[in-house]
Amino acid sequence: MKNLHYFFIATLFLLSTKAMAHEGGHYANGKDMVLNTWKLQSGELIQGNFSFAKDDKVFLEQEGGQIKSIYINDLSVQDQKLARFKIARYAQLNDAYLNTNQDTSYPLSNFLPLCIIGLLLWLVYTFNKELIQVFILNSKIGSAAFSVFFIFSILIACSKSTTTNSNTTTNPIVIPITMTIPKTSFGFMDSAFAAFKPSISTSWDDTYFYIASTGIPNHNMMIGITNWQQQVPITQPYNGTNSWSIPLQPAYATTPLSTKTNLMKGAVAVAVNGIPIFNALNNRGEDSYKIGELDNWGGHCGKGDDYHYHAAPMHLSTLNGLKPIAFAVDGFPVYGSKEPDGASMIALDTCHGHNGTNGIYHYHGTTDYPYVIGALKGKVTLDPATTAPENQVIPQAFTKPVRPATSPLSGAAITDFTAVGTNGYLLTYKRGTKNGYVKYSWDANNKYTFILTDTSGNAVTSTYQR
Secondary structure (H helix, E strand, O other), X not given: OHHHHHHHHHHHHHHHHHHOOOOOOOOOOOOOXXXXXXXXXXXXXXXOEEEEEEOOEEEEEOHHHOEEEEEHHHEOHHXXXXXXXXXXXXXXXXXXXXXXXXXOOOOHHHHHHHHHHHHHHHHHHHHOHHHHHHHHHOOHHHHHHHHHHHXXXXXXXXXXXXXXXOOOOOOOOOOOOOOOOOOOOHHHHHHHHHHHOOOOEEXXXXXXXXXXXXXXXXXXXXXXXXXXXXXXXXXXXXXXXXXXEEEOOOOEEEEEEEOOOOOOOOEEEEEOOOOEEEOOEOOOOOEOOOOOOOOOOOEEEOOOOOXXXXXXXXXXXXXXXXXXXXXEOOOOEEEOOEOOOOOEOOOOOOOOEEEOOOOOEEEEOOOOOOOOOOEEEEOOEEOOOOOOOOXXXXXXXXXXOOOOOOOOOOOEEEEEEEEOOOOEEEEEEEEOOEEEEEEEEEOOOOEEEEEEEOOOOOEEXXXXXX
């Protein structure tokens, strides 16, 4: 009788092991845990990763695995787009899983051997109790044989605890596929810059696509600035080994580099007219567009009198049509308000882009923050000599200042900017009811002359040699 007790204990252990074999939940704590930041219309920031949606709410998984619900309409406009994109994407994935759904039921036929054993034992016990007492309970050979046969029957019953649908002939588990991004065609990239030649020039090797330019765009500049640093645009040596470099082989970053806390120095993209595009935030963390630092084309000049954009140069689509208006420093293209096939722009993610119909990632320019790049989707190399938030990507073209950096001029608004001769400009600004002027030019030997006339009519002339 003692052997039979051992047998039943072993059987229960086997069944309990099967029933409890579930490996943890979804939340994974540790230094590699990355939480997305969601912005509410109130300005409040909430961290958490999209888990699921129900009715008009999204549910975010936060630090420690807690779930927080948020009404979709309470999110910022941009994050509402992201939420709806996530909902649509998860619906597609769920459909894929349902089409290969597993039947985890236990067919009654699997338990037939156990039923037969039980029935036979009951019959024998009913008509001849001594037979069981002598040949099974009091016999080592009998009890061992019975135990082996009983365990074997249990294994048969549990051997097909899951069965697939009759129309599924392969393993229904969906295994994520890591996509290798095709190398960008230099012909495709060159076609995006073609409309702006010969003011710019392009070249390439096996690794990079290079853009050489003077740093002066093919459109007017400076008009519309109401928060002026007193810098003006001059030519820059963006050529030769100092050309702008865009990688031909982009690769997805493990963690996209957010422009809210990084890259407030240097370019995050290069427009197809050869003008660099900087972070939407200036080096003080302010939205350059909202504080009046930018002109009517989304640009202004830095401390090196270097012209660059901080907002998306959407006007370039006038010449470029459905081609990219820029390329990010991670190698992915930036389009305007339309998809490459002419369709309306679909929802953008927190990087300010999405996968196209060809499966390749691209960004979009918009008229609202972050305008061009919310985070760099692709891998980049950071300049080790710089630290966040004023870090920058390398390789990076550099400017060469001609004169010392100037100070902001309070209350000045730029009203006119015109070319004077071949190598010169006249900038007009208004301060109160009076006008001031900056007239400057340069010669073939890179000698620069600046004539600054204030609103009282006082003029100061300075010369600098580059």
